[in-house]
Amino acid sequence: MEGDGAEERLLRKTEAEVEEVETLKEKIWKENKKLWVVAAPAIFTRFSTFGINVISQAFIGHIGATELAAYSLVFTVLLRFANGILLGMASALETLCGQSYGAKQYPMLGIYLQRSWIVLFICSVCLVPVFIFTAPILKALGQDEAIADMAGTIALWLIPVMFSFIPSFTCQMFLQAQSKNMIIAYLAAFSLAIHVLLSWLLTVKYKFGIPGAMFSTILAFWLPNVGQLAFVICGSCGETWKGFSMLAFKDLWPVVKLSLSSGAMLCLELWYNTVLVLLTGNLDNAEVAIDALSICLNINGWEMMISLGFLAAAGVRVSNELGRGSSAAAKFSIVNVVITSLAIGSVLFIFFLFFRGHLAYIFTTDEDVASAVADLSPLLALSILLNSVQPVLSGVAVGAGWQSIVAYVNMACYYLIGIPIGAVLGYVVNLEVKGVWIGMLFGTFVQTVVLVIITYKTDWDKQVSMAKIRINKWAVAAEPNGNTQDA
Incomplete structure (x- = not known):
């Protein structure tokens, strides 16, 4: 009888271990579903955005060697510099929106989004002079005059691209916090396809040169933003977007500090x-x-x-x-x-x-x-x-x-x-x-x-x-x- 009791206890222990393993497997499965809902669209979107720059560089390379060198210089040094600052500052929104969404403080997400727009816009305005004076800055650093002059022209075209980072980064983080970023991946794919077609038409077929290539680049960066803003504002985020509010101008300093960090x-x-x-x-x-x-x-x-x-x-x-x-x-x-x-x-x-x-x-x-x-x-x-x-x-x-x-x-x-x-x-x-x-x-x-x-x-x-x-x-x-x- 005692042996039967020991066997029964062992059986119960084994069943408990099996149940615990199954619970862990279920937990891993659920967590991975939540992970990939955010990670997959985020990875694809970043590939697409990186692809826009590669496509622009490829088509500009067919215009001329000076133009290619100038674009590469501006993109590698100037645009990446601005991208790093604005993306870094926008990541403060990821902290605030993510924690508020987890706490079910849904209206705060829209307020944080608007506060981030204000902070990033002010930062972008401060960066504009660097784009305007690119040519003299590069010449002062000893760059070839022809490349520096062309870089100065391209830099002016990239000012709208820099401002496109504001709605792009902020809307992405706002939607990611709610695991609604699949729309971003669709818009990125659409924009990339349009960019390839338009770049070919404007630079290869109709020979518009740098203006044609840069117009296509600007459009490729702004098209997803229009779609993202429409998705956010026009009802698809009803819980988290309650409209424009004067509260966006309140408590800006803590947001600025977190954004700077x-x-x-x-x-x-x-x-x-x-x-x-x-x-x-x-x-x-x-x-x-x-x-x-x-x-x-x-x-x-x-x-x-x-x-x-x-x-x-x-x-x-x-x-x-x-x-x-x-x-x-x-x-x-x-x-x-x-x-x-x-x-x-x-x-x-x-x-x-x-x-x-x-x-x-x-x-x-x-x-x-x-x-x-x-x-x-x-x-x-x-x-x-x-x-x-x-x-x-x-x-x-x-x-x-x-x-x-x-x-x-x-x-x-x-x-x-x-x-x-x-x-x-x-x-x-x-x-x-x-x-x-x-x-x-x-x-x-x-x-x-x-x-x-x-x-x-x-x-x-x-x-x-x-x-x-x-x-x-x-x-x-x-x-x-x-x-x-x-x-």
């Missing part, structure tokens, strides 16, 4: 690769080194679109769960998104190691450049592996509102560790471009380790309390007529 965090990351190119440009045989590095960074740039998609998804999932008040769900979502992104990064790591000798021939026929790319491929593969974790942890920081902390981490790891080590290995030890890149990778590795430690040691119950304080401080209540007022 977010901008600093992202800009310090985006400019890191620019420093890598600048350091490489001063090495011996710089032309081959820069060509090889450009190919590697181009491949890395495409892969980064996947990582940035997971960054967005991590920010949404963490902010939603913190706003909802569930620290356990927030931690589970972090583990899930890191493992998912790392699995994809590991596959790509193996792929680029295996095909290291063949990658360059997609972009060049030069044997020296191809050999240099093959030599750099292990570093490219390692970069891709690190990129599968580091941006996700940055997304966790965005979701929790730690942008200022990560900005300090980025400054220390990238600019006080990575760049000095890269300079020493590249110039003093004479490892050249490999040395520069190894130093930069070491900085990224240290940053990743620091973010892992911060994330692991974080008191997530305290983060839930902090999110609740932030939400309650700026919350508004809905009036019977659908407008909003202070809570």
Whole structure:
């Protein structure tokens, strides 16, 4: 009889373990559905946006070498600079909207969206003089006069593109927080198709040159914005958009502070690769080194679109769960998104190691450049592996509102560790471009380790309390007529 009782208890234990496993599987399945609802459209949208620039560059390349050099210079330095600032500042909206949506403070999302429009518009106006005076700035920096003059012309055309980032970034983050960003992917695909057709018509068939190419580029950036704004304002976000409100002009300073922290965090990351190119440009045989590095960074740039998609998804999932008040769900979502992104990064790591000798021939026929790319491929593969974790942890920081902390981490790891080590290995030890890149990778590795430690040691119950304080401080209540007022 005693044996029967022991057997029964063992059976119950086994059944409980099976039930627990099934519950965990169900939990993983539900979390992955929530993750991919945000990540898939975000990845596709970023691929499409990156594709617009590639298409513009390809068609401008058929106009002339000077025009191509000028566009590449303006896009790489100027537009990426503005993009980094505005995208970084807009990521504050990801924190605020995500946490408010999780807390079911739906009317606040529309107020935050309008506040972000105000902050980003003021920032964009401050950036306009840089675009207007591009030519004299480049000449003062020693650039070729013909290229600088053409860059000045192209920069004027790119002012509307810079302003297009305001509704683009903010609407994306507003919709992502609600897991309604599939519409963004549809609009991005439509815009990309129109851009290819219009670029061909205006530059190849009708020979309108730079004005034709730039008109198509401006249209490609603004078309999705029109669709996104219509989707937001015309009823598809009825719970979260209650119309324009004067509350948008209240409590702007906390939004400005969070936006500045977010901008600093992202800009310090985006400019890191620019420093890598600048350091490489001063090495011996710089032309081959820069060509090889450009190919590697181009491949890395495409892969980064996947990582940035997971960054967005991590920010949404963490902010939603913190706003909802569930620290356990927030931690589970972090583990899930890191493992998912790392699995994809590991596959790509193996792929680029295996095909290291063949990658360059997609972009060049030069044997020296191809050999240099093959030599750099292990570093490219390692970069891709690190990129599968580091941006996700940055997304966790965005979701929790730690942008200022990560900005300090980025400054220390990238600019006080990575760049000095890269300079020493590249110039003093004479490892050249490999040395520069190894130093930069070491900085990224240290940053990743620091973010892992911060994330692991974080008191997530305290983060839930902090999110609740932030939400309650700026919350508004809905009036019977659908407008909003202070809570």
